[in-house]
Amino acid sequence: MGDRTHTSAHPGAAGRAPTADHPASVRNVVLVGHSGSGKTTLVEALALAAGAVNRAGRVEDGTTVSDHDEMEHRRQRSVQLSVVPVEWDGIKVNLIDTPGYADFVGELRAGLRAADAALFVVSASDGVDGATRAVWEECAAVGMPRAIVVTHLEAARADFESMTDLCAAAFGDDDPDAVLPLYLPLYGDHGPDGHAPVAGLLGLLSQRIYDYSSGRREELAPDPAQLPRIEAARNRLIEGIIAESEDESLMDRYLDGEDIERKTLVDDLERAVARGAFHPLLAAAPAPEGSRQGLGTVEILELVTGGFPTPAEHELPAVTTPQGAPAPPLACDPAGPLVAEVVKTASDPYVGRISLVRVFSGTLRPDETVHVSGHGLADRGHPDHDVDERVGALSSPFGKQQRPLTHAVAGDLVCVAKLTRAETGDTLSARDNPLLMEAWQLPDPLLPLAVQAHSKADEDRLSQGLARLVAEDPTMRLEQNRATRQLVLWCLGEAHRDVALERLRTRYGVRVDAVGHKVSLRETFGERTTGRGRHVKQSGGHGQYAICEIEVEPLPPGTGVEFVDKVVGGAVPRQFIPSVEKGVRAQAARGLASGCPLVDVRITLRDGRAHSVDSSDAAFQTAGALALREAAAGARIDLLEPVAAVTVLVPDGYVGPVMSDLSGRRGRVVGTEQAGRGRTLVRAEVPEIEIGRYAVDLRSLCHGTGSFHRTYARHEPMPSQIAGKFREQDQKGG
Known part of the structure; x- marks a missing residue:
């Protein structure tokens, strides 16, 4: 950390894939930060400093380490997780770059699962947003070690001292x-603009200058006049390190005026960072054109290799058998039982499906047969499965290249080819000892996208394309809504939706049209009424004859359709009573006033007439349907809309605007409660038709700091004014 002797990789390492033979020689680090904070630029700068790319920031095939998807270039925004392995001081560092935009938080969660420590990247121009703070709290809850890197120090309004206070x-x-x-x-x-660029760093512990002005880090002795400037910051840092030291005598020695040696401080600092008790703040700036090392890159790599924990020091997820029986806890041991997890799935036009896998235990080798277990995501289009698959070639991810590997040990990340059945989130384990890892937390997709095939040719490919799409991205949910007869793809936001449509078109050759999403409306009778169904036809030969009289009355919500037979005297022969019921229920399912299913009514058969020759099952089915339609013609029919029970988690400062917004959506707030420091849970009941875009609107209202969950509560009568508009749209075919 500015005080270690190190030997960085030389430029010739750009053509070689870093390898690891033991968990102690691996560091898995996820970069977290809002969109535009500079995560991808920092990854490229670290790869350049480590000698993984040439001075132009390119690997030998001319691509950059961040070249993964043409879509990202068009959007100028990362939309998927990427891994760049570099080597520093004999340590393989897997840099996991994640999207900063909220719609792709699923990629971020996959990165957190694959990592053992996190670098939070904060722009000196933009500060810290609420979403980044929320992820910090998640990492704190599980004890993940974290450090902060301040970027964009070259910006005109950048102020490192202010950022230090803001981050603290x-x-x-x-x-x-x-x-x-x-x-x-x-x-x-x-x-010329009056702004002074950052040219170097002054180490608080080493009291040495690290000059980057030449494009390569040079260590210099400080000017004595510079030392007083750092005295207060240095003393505070030393006190912070000693406060986290496991040596309880260190603070007394320091307070007694003893000069604690630098090695002791560095060792204690690294231990405090590794256990997540201390969070160093560093600075970074891009390298000048043609330079090899950007400001702060060496210091960051020293922190990662010296202060962040090895995979063996990170608590591993729990495992069970595929049947749910407890299994012994895992250890990050290359000789242990094989347990790995698919953290990302992608498709390559030449190689086919490629799975990014984190090996938690054991050693993964090409061409071996493994057991694939995937459970718990059936509601998102990922049915449970337990199958055996043969592992294809192993490779190290690096931009668009796949560099071959002979094996992957516990703690490492590796790309696996041709796992045709494995999906994101699935567990790979030994065939003779199948295991299942505890699933990581996934956000609920709450923005509906109803789609239909653009043409007959697209219709033939639609099912397969959607299946492959949700296999790659478990944050999407595919729903075949029987009530509305719509195919609905649930997404996290508008950008997530747009990327899904583009991938369907460009990657799978499927064009779809987005159509308006419908909610499952229902109907019920608003009053008691009667109806008579007469189906009499005589056209020579065998005719049709059936007459039935019914009474309809509303029932409490959730009752459904109840049929009662109260015919006396055999007016309707017993063998035709089920026929009337069948006809009534079929008409109820088709709906009456607006084509929505009829519910919560009791239909009583009171009377009727039959013919000894012309009556039949079909005739009485038709008569029952006609009777129900006649009853509806003279009665008030209420349109019922689904109501969702909604819980909204927001910072305390947004409770008022959120409650006001919910009220504007015809919602009823039923209560609030504290949910941790500075956050409130708002409970409400809101018509589902009013929250179709709530995933987008809440993000805008709370600046990305709020989240919500919805569950179906019940159907309730829709206000007559709104119901009238729906019926008008239905009559117009809209």
Whole structure:
């Protein structure tokens, strides 16, 4: 961390895939931050500093390490997780770059699952947003080690000192001294715009200058005049390190005036970082054109390799048998039982399906047969499965390249080819000892997208294309809604939706049209009424004869359709009573006033007439349907709409706007409760038709800091004014 002797990889390493033979030589680090914070730029700068790419930031085939999807270039935004392995001081570092946009939080959660530590990337121009703070709290809850990197220091309004205070307030929880800088920036000469660029760093512990102005890090002795500037920051850092030290005597020695040696401080710092008790703050800036090392890159790599834990130090997810029986806890041991997990699935036009796999235990080798278990996502279009599959070639991900590997040990990340049945979230284990890992948390997709094939040719490919789409992205949910007869793809937001449509078209050759999403409306009678169905036809030969009289009365919500026979005297022969019921129920399913299913009524058969020759099952079915239609013609029919029970989790400052917004959606707030520090859970009941876009609107209302969950509660009568509009649309075919 600015004080370690190291030997970085040389430029020739750009053509070689880093390898690891033991968990101790692996670090898995996920980069977290809002969109535009500079995560991908930082990954490329770290790859350049480690010698994984050439001075132009390219690998040998001319692509950059961030070249993964043409869609990302068009959108100028990362939409998927990517892994860039580099080597530093003999340690393989898997840099896991995640999208910062909220619609792709599923990729972020996959990155968190694959990682053992996190770098939170914060832009000096934009500060810390609420979504980044929320992810920080998630990491804190599971004890994941974290550090902060401040980027965009070259911006005109960038201020490192202000960012230090801001990060301490945002990430310091109850102890701001747990978030402290390890270096202070040194500024060069003022440019024409009056802004002084960051030219180097001043190490607080080493009291050495690390000059990057030449494009390569040079260590220099400081000017004595510079030392007083760092005295206060250095003392605070030393006190913060000692406060987290496992050596209880260290604080007394420090307070007694003893000069604690630097090695002791660095060792204690690294231990505190590894156990998630201390969070260093570092600075980064891009390398000048043609330079090899950007400002802060060496310091970040030293922190990652020296301060972040190995996979063996990270608590592993729980495992069971595929049947749910308990299994012994896993250890990150290359010689242990094989347990790995698919954290990402992608399709390559030449190789086919490629699975990014984190090996948690054992050693994965090509051409071996493994057991694939996938449970718990059947509601999202991922049915449970337990199958055996043969592992294809193993490779190390690096931009568009796949560099062959002979094996992958516990703790490492590897790409596996041709796992045709495995999907994101599935567990790979030994065929003779199948296991299932505890699933990671996935956000609920709450933005509906109803689709239909654009043409007959697209219709033939639609089912397969959608199946492959949801296999790659478990945050999507595919629904065949029988009530509305719509095919609905549930997404996380508008950008997520647009990417899904584009992938269907470009990757799977399926064009679809988006249509308006419908909610499952129902009808009921608003009053008691009667109806008579007469189906009499005489056209020579065998005719049709059936007459029935019914009474219809409304029932409490949730009752359904109840049929009662009260015919006396054999007016309707006993063998035709079921026929009347069948006809009535068929008409109820088709609906009456607006084509929505009829529910919550009791239909009583009171009387009728039959003919000894012309009466039949079909005739009485028709008469029953006609009787129900006649009853509806003279009665008030209420349109019922589904109501959702909604829980909205927001920071306290947004409770008022959220409750007001819910009321504007015809919602009823039923209560609020505290849900942790500074957050409130709002409970409400809202008509589903009013929250079709709530996933998007809530994000805008709360600046990405709110979340919500919805479950079906019941159907309720729709206000007559709104019901009238629906019936008008139905009559117009809309």
